[in-house]
Amino acid sequence: MHKFDELDMKIITELTSDGSISVPNLSKKLGINTSVLYSRIKRLIKKKLIKKFTIDVDESLIGIGVRAAMGINRDPKLKDQIHKALLKTQEVVMITEVTGRFDILITVRAKNLEELHTIAIEKIGKIEGIQNTETFVELQRTDKDPVYTTTE
Numbered sequence: 001m002h003k004f005d006e007l008d009m010k011i012i013t014e015l016t017s018d019g020s021i022s023v024p025n026l027s028k029k030l031g032i033n034t035s036v037l038y039s040r041i042k043r044l045i046k047k048k049l050i051k052k053f054t055i056d057v058d059e060s061l062i063g064i065g066v067r068a069a070m071g072i073n074r075d076p077k078l079k080d081q082i083h084k085a086l087l088k089t090q091e092v093v094m095i096t097e098v099t100g101r102f103d104i105l106i107t108v109r110a111k112n113l114e115e116l117h118t119i120a121i122e123k124i125g126k127i128e129g130i131q132n133t134e135t136f137v138e139l140q141r142t143d144k145d146p147v148y149t150t151t152e
Helices: 006-017 023-030 034-046 076-088 113-124
Strands: 066-074 092-097 104-110 130-137
Touching: 006 023, 006 034, 023 034, 066 076, 066 113, 076 092, 076 104, 104 113, 113 130
Parallel strands: none
Antiparallel strands: 066 104, 066 130, 092 104
């Protein structure tokens, strides 16, 4: 396991909150030299603590009006085949294997409830090996940026 100090944790907390902040502005905010910050970020990428930089899209502006979680029970013999089929399903944006009453939880996005119904029945429900599903429509969502601290 890699060791990360308090400054590393402050850097990833700030970048998680705003990945588009410039290095000079972040160095001022953290009160450290710009060149030190550049080298710290490069080290965090090299050590794979920072896996990628990305954007957060307001999906409602491109017609995505419904997000849902779907619990799935599957035939364990067809696990890999089902996983591959779910990856090929454009509307599936996340696949998580879990413990509990479901084998998999997926996150699905759709234009509206009618399209969600079609995805659930015609696309996901017809994948060989899926035994049953239960869909949970997202009514409201509050994302919270994590705050990272050292765990020494």
